[in-house]
Amino acid sequence: KPFKRLLLTGAAGGLGTVLRQTLKPFSDIIRLSDIVAPADRPKAEEGEELILCNLADKAAVDQLVAGCDAIVHMGGVSVERPFEEILEANIKGVFHIYEGARRHGVNRVIFASSNHAIGFYRQNETIDASVPRRPDGYYGLSKAYGEEMANFYFDRYGIETVSIRIGSSFPVVKDRRMMHTWISARDLTELIRCGLVTPQVGHTIVYGISDNKRVWWDNRLAAHLNFVARDTSELFREQVEQQPMPAADDPVAVYQGGAFTAQGPFETL
Numbered sequence: 484k485p486f487k488r489l490l491l492t493g494a495a496g497g498l499g500t501v502l503r504q505t506l507k508p509f510s511d512i513i514r515l516s517d518i519v520a521p522a523d524r525p526k527a528e529e530g531e532e533l534i535l536c537n538l539a540d541k542a543a544v545d546q547l548v549a550g551c552d553a554i555v556h557m558g559g560v561s562v563e564r565p566f567e568e569i570l571e572a573n574i575k576g577v578f579h580i581y582e583g584a585r586r587h588g589v590n591r592v593i594f595a596s597s598n599h600a601i602g603f604y605r606q607n608e609t610i611d612a613s614v615p616r617r618p619d620g621y622y623g624l625s626k627a628y629g630e631e632m633a634n635f636y637f638d639r640y641g642i643e644t645v646s647i648r649i650g651s652s653f654p655v656v657k658d659r660r661m662m663h664t665w666i667s668a669r670d671l672t673e674l675i676r677c678g679l680v681t682p683q684v685g686h687t688i689v690y691g692i693s694d695n696k697r698v699w700w701d702n703r704l705a706a707h708l709n710f711v712a713r714d715t716s717e718l719f720r721e722q723v724e725q726q727p728m729p730a731a732d733d734p735v736a737v738y739q740g741g742a743f744t745a746q747g748p749f750e751t752l
């Protein structure tokens with residue numbers, strides 16, 4: 484197995500629950516972490532460690548990272564929320580992860596970035612990983628920030644990251660937008676594996692999508708990862724096309740980030 488101890492943050496979340504299973508073959512021990520215990524299997528099982536940790540707690544994250552040889556950082560808030568919540572879990576969280584990596588000599592991070600870092604590009608545009616970010620909310624901003632943090636920790640400390648701008652990773656394609664953005668759990672697992680084992684990735688940004696028919700994202704700048712998707716959203720086309728067409732000016736049909744572009748403002752005063 485390529486790793487002795489792999490850290491998976493966000494292990495109780497939607498993707499973490501799946502990755503807990505699928506990343507197991509890559510490491511002798513998988514260290515699972517989240518702010519709450521996973522609802523389905525709340526105890527560590529064979530080959531697992533489970534550590535409850537608030538990503539906003541720097542000392543706790545430092546201990547969490549100690550002893551690991553790579554990090555798959557899926558933790559944090561995964562939807563649009565008021566800035567104050569995003570600040571704690573995502574912005575402080577990603578800083579604490581990188582500081583832990585620096586202090587404990589961890590040289591490889593997989594960062595769960597998101598399409599919402601570029602969500603204000605339009606659906607009639609095709610973009611690669613070199614375009615300026617266009618975050619579509621505080622959540623997207625936190626992902627843009629995490630990617631810049633990955634740049635900095637590589638330039639300054641040589642810590643390597645693959646930031647995966649995940650499209651939509653759910654068991655099924657739920658709407659027309661996801662025909663373009665969907666990635667299966669199997670393809671996401673393979674992309675994470677490529678990100679973990681490819682030598683010399685520096686900071687690579689890659690779009691996390693399956694082999695969908697019409698896509699907005701061009702992964703040529705991540706070709707060195709040798710990622711080959713095996714699944715496609717086409718399997719869901721018939722089902723999805725039974726849904727009514729959204730209005731032409733509905734954000735779900737205009738922007739790559741879909742409905743996230745129209746959330747807020749949040750009145751937190």
Ligand code: 15L
Pocket residue numbers: 561562597598599649650651652664740
């Ligand atoms: C995300 O970043 C969210 O975590 C997820 O819940 C989906 O909304 C996804 O993006 C998406 O854009 O479909």
